[in-house]
Amino acid sequence: MRLESDHRTGRKEYRRLLRRAKIMADYNHRETEKYWQQFWDDHDTYKPETQTDKPKYYVLDMFPYPSGAGLHVGHPLGYIASDIVARYKRLKGYNVLHPMGFDSFGLPAEQYAIQTGQHPAITTEQNRERYIEQLKNIGFSFDWTREVRTSDPNYYKWTQWIFMELFRSWYNKDTDRAEPIETLLDKFARNGTTDANAVCDEDAPTFTAAEWNAMSARESYEITLKYRLTYLADAVVNWCPALGTVLANDEVKDGVSERGGYPVEQKLMRQWMMRITAYADRLLTGLDTIDWTESLKEQQRNWIGKSVGASVKFPILEKEQEVGKGYNPSSPSSLSSPSSFIEVFTTRVDTIYGVTFMVLAPEHELVSQLTTPEQREAVEAYVSAAKMRSERDRMADTKAVSGVFTGSYCINPLNNEKVPIYLADYVLAGYGTGAVMAVPSGDQRDWNFATHFGLPIIPILDAQKDIDQQADNTKEGRYINSGIIDGMTYQQATPALIDWLEGGGLGRGKINYRMRDAVFSRQRYWGEPVPVYFKDGLPYLIDESDLPLELPAIDKYLPTETGEPPLGRAEDWKYKGQSDGSRYEYELSTMPGWAGSSWYWYRYMDPNNDAAFASKDAINYWQNVDLYIGGTEHATGHLLYSRFWNKFMKDRGYVPQEEPFKKLINQGMIQGRSNFVYRVKGTGTESIAPVLVSLNQINEREVTPLHVDVNIVENDVLDIEAFKVSRPDLTENAEFIVESDGRYVVGTEVEKMSKSKFNVVNPDMIVEKYGADVLRLYEMFLGPLEQAKPWNTNGIDGVYRFIRKFWRLFYKDNVDGTSTWIVTDDELTPAELKILHKTIQKAESDIEAYSFNTSVSSFMICVNELATLNCHKRAILQDLVLILSPYAPHITEELWAALGNEAGSISKAQFPTFNPAYLVEDAFEYPIQINGKVRTTISFAIDRAPTEIEREVLADEIVQKWLDGKSPKKVVVVPKRIVNVVI
RNA sequence: GCCGGGAUGGCGGAAUCGGUAGACGCGAUGGUCUCAAACACCAUUGUCUGCAAGGACAUGCCGGUUCGAGUCCGGCUCCCGGUACCA
Missing domain, CATH: 1.10.730.10 (Isoleucyl-tRNA Synthetase; Domain 1)
Incomplete structure (x- = not known):
């Protein structure tokens, strides 16, 4: 544009043109950024090289779930960091793999489908397109040709295939790895269960080779089901009878369904499980080999919760039996059947003489057997009340003591004392054996229970203090009231007791894990179908050539009338039997959200492979992820399941590395920063126009805070005109009481970023206004990557x-x-x-x-x-x-x-x-402290001797003034750091 | 409840090994430029006290170790994440 100061153009107009021209000449981020994004796309700039001598570097982000709200400013935080590393590593001469994709199965899409009838695939695809557009606007160096989507049949084909591999495998404790099921069958055929040292169901029977070989095909198949790494078992779910469906913990608020507010109960249901516990020890030791933060490793360690202790059998006292009258607790008859004793796990077997009662979980299988007729009513009421409480409520509530006596007793095998059996909901069915030997002198929860129910509290160590006030869990001192361990120390007592118990067949040393096998079924539609059909009540894998087993179309995304999962609605969705043309029911559950994300980093290595989840060549080149960035909220979910599947795939020879993510960084969550306007109470009704008052003018007024869209607020000052336009419902005829300078100042609060709080900040608006480079720099400038922080522009x-x-x-x-x-x-x-x-x-x-x-x-x-x-x-x-x-x-x-x-x-x-040659300094400005407070600075040459420095410092005028004639007690000279004179 | 993390000016944060607390940026105040504004530039900016030089206080709270503590140790308070079907 040519500009001339022409006499016909007024000076004002000239300046207007000049101003416009100046903006145009300034850096134009809109044009420049669009140009280069297109250029990178057109030239596949960020595709890794295929023929190269460069070392590889794999930088991965946790892929997002494409939600309907679009990408908000919290998402890119980690992506920007990983992109900086990816670009830096390229400059450092690495061949970089930096992909992106979508974890596109999930509950919100299904919830939306229930409300609108839209197929989740359609909304998911719309959201995905929006995410890609938003991500491209930020200038990430992703290789988009490798994008993966977990809901794509070409992807979940391989998720299903891994499930099948797990079904076809067992865990051999002797080799400490998963093996094909055939090696187990081989052992059974040759030696029965004697040399099959396997991780299996508790109720797996023992048998000889002859017995095995004589079994029917059905019998032996049923037995192998107890060994496979994925298996069917009963697990507790949130069952909502009114909605006829299972709810996620997220969908349950205060014991009722979030949708509708109906009661929710805990119910046992047949579910697919993953035998992750087989890997508990390797998941633990593997942590020592990877570069993750100590806090994250600690969370995983605590989650796995390895505890070394003992399991002990307490024989149940039959009604007619009397202690001491010919009763022999270690006689074989008293422990012959599983219903004749209660087994507990304890980490403090040394406290066994302090046991004064036994507590079972309300779900314990012996409850009805143990309940006496007099107690039946009370026990049943207690059990059904416990059903209404979630596990978390039960654990969190330590204040209120509750429980009920069953009316029965068992025998403490060490001293033949009669021990009353109670139920209490602080004991969880899923941990250990669902039974606890209670030692009130040593455990605070047991102490509370004993005090509440008037049960005895027996001291067991001479070092225990004040046990009439509270429990003392010390391991110090010598045992008292403790039969065979009287006078021993903790270190002596534990092995002595375990020896004694093992000798009598009453117990043994045992390692217990807090971690449980993972439930792998969801009674949902929008997930991977489980590639299993049922024949005569037993599960079988479909043929590998029938993969992927695709999701069928259904009319509604709700359970069937009979309470079956949504897939039960699919018409004519049956597996066609091999030769005889018969048809079988498919499994109607789908896989959980974590299935598809437990192996996706391998798919990026070779995303379009039809013959394998990724080629051997690709996996051998890329190996595993060098840097993984994502939120801490995945600490015990995704990151544990991924390590589990990775170890399994390594065992089966499909991948070379034991651990999937060498280095892991957690980015902090970006929280929302909500803005509020304040409406004077009593105004804004039908007859009274609203009065909206600025933050500093509220004074004595009673006001109601109202969320206002953060996008029309700048530096906490509201754009009143924009507010009027966007919210006529709040502002019609409104009077604004503003600050003395005419501005309306809003209030603020840090909350979760969500649509309903009007605090979602979208990166597109920032990119449009300031440019992607500014967004990237700003998100990094905001603070340490790993720290949670509220978004604030x-x-x-x-x-x-x-x-x-x-x-x-x-x-x-x-x-x-x-x-x-x-x-x-x-x-x-x-x-x-x-x-x-x-x-x-x-x-x-x-x-x-x-x-x-x-x-x-x-x-x-x-x-x-x-x-x-x-x-x-x-x-x-x-x-x-x-x-x-x-x-x-x-x-x-x-x-x-x-x-x-x-x-x-x-x-x-x-x-x-x-x-470094450019940075060499020849002098250092020493801060001079008097008694730890800096009073002056003096510059000395770098190589100056400390004694000389001390001499000159003491001669300094200011130091002299502080010394005030006294001589210093001490002078500390730290070269190139500090001098401290102590007076 | 349990497990993990956090708290530093008006605000986001810096201080990498126990060594000058407040880098850098925002905001605010004053000024230059402009008819004016925007842009840009310059100066000041932890609190209190003092004419000034200076001094006192100060890293959520209480105590300890040390010549010296935001940093290490013990005890609290509050906030955030996870807690097994949100992803």
Whole structure:
């Protein structure tokens, strides 16, 4: 545009044109960013090389669930960090795999389908497209040609295939790995169960080879089901009778369904399970080999919850039996059947003489047998009340003591004492044996229970203190009241007791895990169908050639009238038997959300393979994930299941690495920052117009806070006009009481980011206004990656200014609206080199430490200092462009080309080399402390001897003043750090 | 309840090994430029006290170790994540 100050054009108009022209000449992020995004797409810039000598580097993000609300500013936080690492590693000479995809099965899509009748595949696809568009706008260096979607039949074919492999495998404790089921059958045929050291169901029978070989096909098949790594068992679910469906824990609030508010009860249902407990020990020890944060490893360790203890059998006292009258607890007859004793697991077998009662979970299988007629009514009431409480409520509630006596007794095998049997809901059926031997002197919960029910509290260690006030769980001192261990120490007592118990067949040393086998069925539609059909009541795998078993169409996404899962609605959905043409019922449950995400990092290696989940070549090249970034909320779910499947696949020879994710970083959650306007109470009714008062003008007024859209608020000041337009319901005829400067100041609160709180900030608006580079820099600048923080755009202008200041190192705006390239080839000064190399060093060490916020600030310092020095020299700026490029890929790609390099080639360049020679200092400014407080600073040469420093410091005028004639007690000189004079 | 994490100016945060608390940025205040605004630039900005030089206080709270503690130890408070069917 040509501009002339023409006499016919008024001065005002001229300036208006000038202003427009100036904006145009300034850096235009919209055009530039679009241009390079298109360029990268067109040139497959970020596809890894296939023929290369470069080392590989695999950077992975936890893939998102494509929700209807679209990508919000919290999602990109981790993606930006991983993208910076990916781009940095390319500059460092690695062949980088950096893919993205979608975890596209899940409850919200199904919930939406229930409400609208829309097939979840359709809404999921719409959401996916929106996510991709939003992700592309941010300039990530993903190789989109490798995108995976867990709900795509070409993907879930392999999820189903892995399920089948698990079904076809058992865990051999001798080799400590999973093996094909055939090796187990082989052992059975040769030696029966004697040398089959397997992880299996508790009720798996023992048999000889002859017995095995004589079994019918059905019998032996039934037995193998007890060994497979995926198997059917009863598990507790949230059953809502009114909705006729199983609910997720998320859908249950305060014991009633979130939808409708109907009562929810705990119900046992037949479910597919995963034998993850077989891997408990390897999941534990594997943690020592991977570079994850200690806190995350600790969470997994606690989740697995290995405890070393003993299991002990307490014989049940038959009604007619009397203790001491010919009763022999260790006689074989008293322990002959599983219903003749109660088995407990304890980590403190040494406290067994302190047992004064037994507590069973209300779900314990012996409850009805143990309940005496007099107690039946009370027990039944207690059991049904417990059914209404979730496991978490039961664990959390430690204040209220509740329980009920069954009327029966068992025998403490050590001292033949009669022990009353109670039920209490703090004992969980799923942990240990669902029974606890209660030692009130040593366990606080048992102590509370004993006190409440008036049961005796027996001291067992002479070191126990104040046990009439509270339990004392000490292991110190010597045992008292303790029969065979009287006088022993803890270290002596435990082995002595275990020996005694083992000798009598009454117990044994045992390792117990808190972790339970994982429930793998969901009574849902939008998940992978389980590739199983039922014949005569037994499950069989479908033929591998029939994979993928695709989701059938159904009319409604609800359970059937008879309470079967939604797949029961599918018409004519039956498995066609092999030869005889008969048809069989499919499994009607689907897989849980974590199925598809437990192996997806392998699919990215070779996403379009039809013959395998990924080719051997691809897996052998990429091995495992070098850096994985995602939220801590996955600590014990996804990250544990993924490690489990990975170990299984390694055992079966499909993958080479024991652990899938070498290094893991958790990004903190971005919370919403809600804004509020305040309506004076009593206004805004039908007859009274609303009065809306600014935060600092509320004073004595009674007000109701109302959420206001954060997108019409800037620096906590409301755009009143925009508010009126967007919310006429709240603002019709409204009176606004504003601050003295005319502004309306809103209130704020940190909450979860959600549509209903009007606090969702969408990255697209930021990208449009400030550009993707600014969004990327700003999200990193916000604070440490791993820390949770509320989203707040208050500081984004600073980053925006930084980008323009950076641009002005290259271009100067002219008065006529054009701009001039001002980069020179002048020689560099030591000061400039020092600034540059300080920044190179900082950028490199920060990126290696994943401290992205501090490197952004070092870039700001660098640009500020270069601007102050008026430095526009090519040799400095070219390196600066390179080190900034992982953070701000668009503007740097533009400037890289402007500097005369090949377009689009910055990601193939080399990261500048740091040279420490430029940073050498010859003096250090010592802070001088008097009694730990800095009073002055004095500069000394780097190599100055501490004794000389001490002498000069003491001679210093200010130090003399503080000494006030006294001589110092002590002088601490730490070279290149500090001097402290103690008076 | 249990497990894990966190708390530093008006705000986001920095201080990497126990060594100058508050880098960098936002906001605010004053100024330059402008008819005006925006942009840009300059200066000030933890609190209290003092004319000033300076001094006192200060990293959620209480106590300890140390020449020296935001950092290490003991005891609390509050907030966040997970708690087995949200992903």
